[in-house]
Amino acid sequence: MKLTARVWMVGENINTDLILPNKAFYLTHAEQAQFVFHANRPGWAQQVQPGDILIGGRNFGMGSSRPAARSLKTLGLSCVLAHSINGLFFRNCVNFAFPALECPGVQDAFQEGDVAEIEFERAVVRNVTRGTELAGKPLPEPLLKLVLAGGIYPLLETEGLIAPKTERA
Amino acid sequence: MGMTIAEKILAAKSGRKNVSPGDVVTVGVDTVILFDNNFMPNNWREVLKVCDPDKIIVTFDHRVPAPTQQAAAAHVTGREFVKRFGIKRFHDVGRDQGISHQLVADHGYALPGSVLLCSDSHTCSAGVFNCLARGVGGPDIIYAAIKAETWFRCGETVRYELIGKLPLAVTAKDAFLQIAGVHGDHATMNVEYGGSGVGGLSINARKTLATMSAELSAEFATFEADSVLTEWLRTRNPAPFEPVRPDADAVYLAVRTVDLGSLEPLVALPDSVVNNSRAVREAAGTAIDQAYIGSCANGTLDDLELAAAVVKGRRAAPGVRFIVTPASQTVYRDALASGAIQTLADAGAMIAPPTCGACGGGHMGVLGPNETCITSTTRNFKGRMGDPSSRVFMASPATVAASALTGVITDPREFLN
Secondary structure (H helix, E strand, O other), X not given: OEEEEEEEEEEOOOEHHHHOOHHHOOOOHHHHHOOOOOOOOOOXXXXXXXXXXXXXXXXXXXXXXXXXXXXHHHHOOOEEEEOOEOXXXXXXXXXXXXXXEEOOOHHHHOOOOOEEEEEOOOOEXXXXXXXXXXXXXXXXXXXXXXXXXXXHHHHHHHOOOEOOOOOOX | XXXXXXXXXXXXXXXXXXXXXOOEEEEEOOEEEEOHHHHOOOOOOOEOOOOOHHHXXXXXOOOOOOOOHHHHHHHHHHHHHHHHHOOXXXXXXXXXXXXXXXXXXXXXXXXXXXXXXXXXXXXXXXXXXXXXXXXXXXXXXXXXXXXOEEEEEXXXXXXXXXXXXXXXXXXXXXXXXXXXXXXXXXXXXXXXXXXXXXXXXXXXXXXXXXXXXXXXXXXXXXXXXXXXXXXXXXXXXXXXXXXXXXXXXEOOOEEEXXXXXXOOOEEEXXXXXXXXXXXXXXXXXOEOOEEEEOOOOOOOHHHHHHHHHHHOOOOXXXXXXXXXXXXXXXXXXXXXXXXXXXXXXXXXXXXXXXXXXXXXXXXXXXXXXXXXXXXXXXXXXXXXXXXXXXXXXXXXXXHHHHHHHHOEOOOHHHOOO
């Protein structure tokens, strides 16, 4: 899977309360996506174009287990790259099939607005604007398969273990 | 090669002889806990089959009793799930309701060597019982309820040797703030707690440390088992178990000693509990609007009795809202019987029903614009407990209680000595 898009930079220790704030707790997925970074970067969610790439620093997605990765995917981002990704947040990236790659040093290799090109399976990350390349950490095979197959729910639905989605969300 | 506690349980539960950092394994799951947030319409998917209903526990804890129609609808969905699959361990609003991690302690739901999952990030709390427990995503929980298995990636383990004895008015919460202040986050790592000082810590105290390990971004947080643990479980769960000890040649990323006797009351400043601890005396004098005791971290009988000891015969300062939330109905009843609730209420505390509530800005004490709260809950991210302009200081129940009395952040040793 090859992804090419402009990048947005969000910095260190981004917690999931920032991505999916409490005030959006009862809203639909589409409504929740509009609240991403509402507290620290108001108006940003409305600027995101489908396919855009997010870049963070250390421990991206720390904190609460809320389904923040789902909001990033619903917003239309194609991938998050971060120096390191919080383990619990990473689980939800896999669950919701939102491509997420750990790429040490990525936060220093890009400036906002640069164009990134990602070869997801091999975890190769290129800064097209600056002509540099970094090595990310490829997902372990079983987790990669799960992401490329659309995450947990399509799998369970195909196996007849959960009912198809209703309109309520 | 020798294994740490986490590696041993991962190996046993995945049918492998050995598990090392970096391995991705599929493990059988013994216990799956669902709570009200799982059943929200924007999170829930209708489950058609479960592997074993006796492995599942359901409780309503985050927003309880239902503060909104949507929360109430989530509870209705949860009850339908319980009824459909005949879930016996169901802790609805009523005599035996509580915060999930407190219920695990109250009822001995986690046994040494077992695997316990819940989609709340503080599920590592159950690691106090020498098992593998951690927060996973909502979809992971639905998957595990159906298939009784999940995947884990094994991380390195950092071991903490606890030695000595906590001084008067100093608590396990202060021990956590010390570790978090000095060592910062432990992302991708397990933490393992042991040492000669563990024996002197009550299960409740150890549980505070295990619970707060989520704030270190730890993967698993596990305590060694001892006779105190065995005694706690013996009176609550008749099932047999085998304690899991780390191998003598287990490989740790680091082994650090924490001298409990050298600790003092600490506070984490807004807006982080990592790399942000100060001695209470350094933050002393900061005016507060609300003093809150509760949550899965510090809502136990020990915590309420400690707070009661601080406030006994005194009253909260004018203008301070003092809110106390026992973490379960069991704790609530025990605290009533012991007189702690009376003492706290006499001092001006409002006693809330067991719920996560204001910890996550849900209800029962949400903060308004520019308000300052000192709390014994789990997190103090900006806006966590309410208005984005509010500020949250994190401390022990003793420090919170002392601050309630004076209206400013106060060292509890002014009242306990």
